[in-house]
Amino acid sequence: MASQFKVVLIFTMAVSSFLSSSVAQQTCSSYTFSNNKAFNSCTELPHLGASLYYTLAPSSDTINVAFKAPQSSDGWVAWGLNPKSTKMVGSQAIVAFFHSNGSMIAYPTQLDSYAPSMAPEDLSFPVSDMAAEYVKNEMIIYATLKLPGGSTKFNHVWQEGSSVANDVPQAHSTSGGNIESLGTIDFQ
Numbered sequence: 001m002a003s004q005f006k007v008v009l010i011f012t013m014a015v016s017s018f019l020s021s022s023v024a025q026q027t028c029s030s031y032t033f034s035n036n037k038a039f040n041s042c043t044e045l046p047h048l049g050a051s052l053y054y055t056l057a058p059s060s061d062t063i064n065v066a067f068k069a070p071q072s073s074d075g076w077v078a079w080g081l082n083p084k085s086t087k088m089v090g091s092q093a094i095v096a097f098f099h100s101n102g103s104m105i106a107y108p109t110q111l112d113s114y115a116p117s118m119a120p121e122d123l124s125f126p127v128s129d130m131a132a133e134y135v136k137n138e139m140i141i142y143a144t145l146k147l148p149g150g151s152t153k154f155n156h157v158w159q160e161g162s163s164v165a166n167d168v169p170q171a172h173s174t175s176g177g178n179i180e181s182l183g184t185i186d187f188q
């Protein structure tokens, strides 16, 4: 009797972990972007409900990316690569939010300290075709990046904050998922 119970339990656990992994996968790959934008790969990031979509160019030195995360219309989202270190400082990021004129904007900014200016500035590598959208309570950043250093593997960071003042994203929360939102990604 006891061993039968154990078998049922293991089976149940196996089915539920299978279900949850396939549901997670479906969530990212079944998403339809506006304007027929499509990406070869996607990954559900482990914090902040975010996901990253990307297509590596055949030359392996350029990617088209979309970063998507839940946010209220008052907040901001950001994603970036950190070519030289891990964590926030040194990250080459793109941030998006609603400008006070009512348009969503996206621009590059370097996170050079734990209190960065968040002002628009060039990154350490070329970035182009930046755009942002707000769809069903999610902010989406689009960009094309020329990958630095001949690698496809990077440390990356992502973030969200609840407020923007005078068109400057304000500090994010420093607990929970907001301090765990970093990792490595291989675009290959």
Ligand SMILES: *[C@@H]1O[C@H](CO)[C@@H](O)[C@H](O)[C@H]1NC(C)=O
Binding pocket: 099, 101, 102, 103, 105
């Ligand atoms: C809002 O401001 C941004 C940044 O200056 C600009 O790119 C965009 O065109 C503006 N949108 C409108 C509707 O004025």
